[in-house]
Amino acid sequence: MGEKQKGIAIVVTSGKGGVGKTTTSANIGTGLALKGKSVAIVDADIGLRNLDVVMGLENRIVYDLVDVVDGNCKLTQALIRDKRQSELYLLPAAQTKDKTAVTPEQMLDLVNQLKEKFDYVIMDSPAGIEQGFQNSIAGADMALVVTTPEVSAVRDADRVIGLLESNEIQNPRLIINRIRQDMVNRGDMLDKEDIMDILGIDLIGIVPDDEAIVISTNKGEPVVSSGDNIASKAFDNITRRIMGEEIELIDLDANREGKMSKILKLLFNK
Amino acid sequence: MDFFSLFKKKESSKDVAKERLKLVLVQDRTDIAPKFLEMIQGEILEVISKYADVETDEIDIKLTRMKRDDSTTISALVANIPFTNPRNFN
Incomplete structure (x- = not known):
């Protein structure tokens, strides 16, 4: 189209389902908006719409991504403004239509339009490596690969990293989600060094397996906006690294010590 | 390295x-079927058995990735094949 593109498109992907792509997309999008950036989050999981409920916007949907591509509405009509962040918008996936309703070329065109309007465009990829995946990486400037410390998730992450590289999306960055530090300390869970060693890509963040994430998802409010817990801090750190800040990884052991000292206090200060 | 592993406690999960994971990823990345390893193992054993008795329970043959000096990686076949009673060909 020849116009100047200002935004950065980031695809959040994993290969395996259920590792936290949608939660990650919602939190990174919200985190960037909290830092004053304009953000569009695109639910590219056509047929299995989920980002709307994670963000608590399910009651506001009128049009969806397929409506935009088919020309049933304008792009701006389908974008839903977030409840709290005025510069955060969701483009919901179609729920009922055929998964092949959108082509990678149409998606690329859509992402390019969004990049002209927003600082960041976050693409929430579907599970799998089929057309939905190809759609979600169309136009991506950067890729975040989400995994959990499990054999199956790491294996699929490796596959996706290979596919991203063969699609010329260089330097994908890794997010390790649902880390249980107590299990890592016992030697019963792969730790970040193990996973980085195996996958050979740079880490952009680690997220603990934290109740606060489940609770905030129940309410439809991304945990990053709650501010006072370790999961929120973890997503805030990822957001800041995306924006180019260099900050240290969150110390998941510090949280554990906090709990321990609470228990010790209960035992001895009574 | 094996010497130190004697003093380690039970291997953690x-x-x-x-x-x-390392093994399965070598297979995924190189597209090598598990059958390939079985076939190699079988033929290597055949050869070694001509010269010594092989402790078949202790055999460990696997594919791993090794770093070269220029920090690129290559696939490598690592075989650990204990044997007893070498045949005397003198």
């Missing part, structure tokens, strides 16, 4: 996970 994450070490098992890491080993399994």
Whole structure:
């Protein structure tokens, strides 16, 4: 189209389902908006719409991504403004239509339009490596690969990293989600060094397996906006690294010590 | 390295996970079927058995990735084949 593109498109992907792509997309999008950036989050999981409920916007949907591509509405009509962040918008996936309703070329065109309007465009990829995946990486400037410390998730992450590289999306960055530090300390869970060693890509963040994430998802409010817990801090750190800040990884052991000292206090200060 | 591992406690489940992952990823990345390893193992044993008795329970043959000096990686076949009673050909 020849116009100047200002935004950065980031695809959040994993290969395996259920590792936290949608939660990650919602939190990174919200985190960037909290830092004053304009953000569009695109639910590219056509047929299995989920980002709307994670963000608590399910009651506001009128049009969806397929409506935009088919020309049933304008792009701006389908974008839903977030409840709290005025510069955060969701483009919901179609729920009922055929998964092949959108082509990678149409998606690329859509992402390019969004990049002209927003600082960041976050693409929430579907599970799998089929057309939905190809759609979600169309136009991506950067890729975040989400995994959990499990054999199956790491294996699929490796596959996706290979596919991203063969699609010329260089330097994908890794997010390790649902880390249980107590299990890592016992030697019963792969730790970040193990996973980085195996996958050979740079880490952009680690997220603990934290109740606060489940609770905030129940309410439809991304945990990053709650501010006072370790999961929120973890997503805030990822957001800041995306924006180019260099900050240290969150110390998941510090949280554990906090709990321990609470228990010790209960035992001895009574 | 093997010497020190004698003093280690029981192998932790994450070490098992890491080993399994490394192996399966070599297969995924190179598109090598598990059958390939079985066939290689069978033929290597045949050759070695001509010269010594092989302790078949202790055999460990696997594919791993090795770093070269220029920090690129290559696939490598690592075989650990204990044997007893070498045949005397003198």
